[in-house]
Amino acid sequence: MFTKSLKGTTKAPELEMTPMIDIVFQLLAFFVMTFRITALEGDFNIQMPIQTQAQSELEDLDRPVVVTLRSGVNRRLAGIKVDDLPEYVGQDMFRQLATEIQQRAERQRDPASDTKLIVEFVIDYDLRYSETISAVTAVTGRKLPSGETQQLVDSIKFRDQGARLD
Numbered sequence: 001m002f003t004k005s006l007k008g009t010t011k012a013p014e015l016e017m018t019p020m021i022d023i024v025f026q027l028l029a030f031f032v033m034t035f036r037i038t039a040l041e042g043d044f045n046i047q048m049p050i051q052t053q054a055q056s057e058l059e060d061l062d063r064p065v066v067v068t069l070r071s072g073v074n075r076r077l078a079g080i081k082v083d084d085l086p087e088y089v090g091q092d093m094f095r096q097l098a099t100e101i102q103q104r105a106e107r108q109r110d111p112a113s114d115t116k117l118i119v120e121f122v123i124d125y126d127l128r129y130s131e132t133i134s135a136v137t138a139v140t141g142r143k144l145p146s147g148e149t150q151q152l153v154d155s156i157k158f159r160d161q162g163a164r165l166d
Contacts, residue, residue: 063118064120064157065082065104065120066120067080067081067082067097067119067120067122067135068080068081068121068123069121069123069124069131069132070087070124071124075126075127075128076128077093077128077135080093080094080097080135082097094134094135094137094138097135097138097139098138098142101117101138101139101152101153102152104117105117105152105153116155117153117154117155118154119139119156119157120156120157120158120159121135121136121156121157123158136156139152139153139156140153
């Protein structure tokens, strides 16, 4: 705000610095008093044991079971391949797949381990949807004599195969 003096000239008002300095010191004191020093995160300094054969076997159990579904004539299922095993062909492909997954689930159900059975499907682009659902049904679980359903796998994943260009 400008003020007029008696002589008719205007002069700018002077800023009061004392209250501004007081506020700055009060804010500084507030932030210094409320600052809390915490320990650094992520500095865990853990000594890991040397890997043994048993640990590597457990890591193998953590890897997903890769099930490859191959399409054939009329987009029907021609074969099922589980990991590096020979391909299942013929009428009982789904039964063989279910048996293999059931055996792996029984090996993996050790009470001392907390590993999960994961099945990852690699499916031909041309394969019919109903064939895929039949394969998923074969690995999901089995019916017990008591009428209950036993879950075999903990997780099912699908890997994108992409479209074929032939």
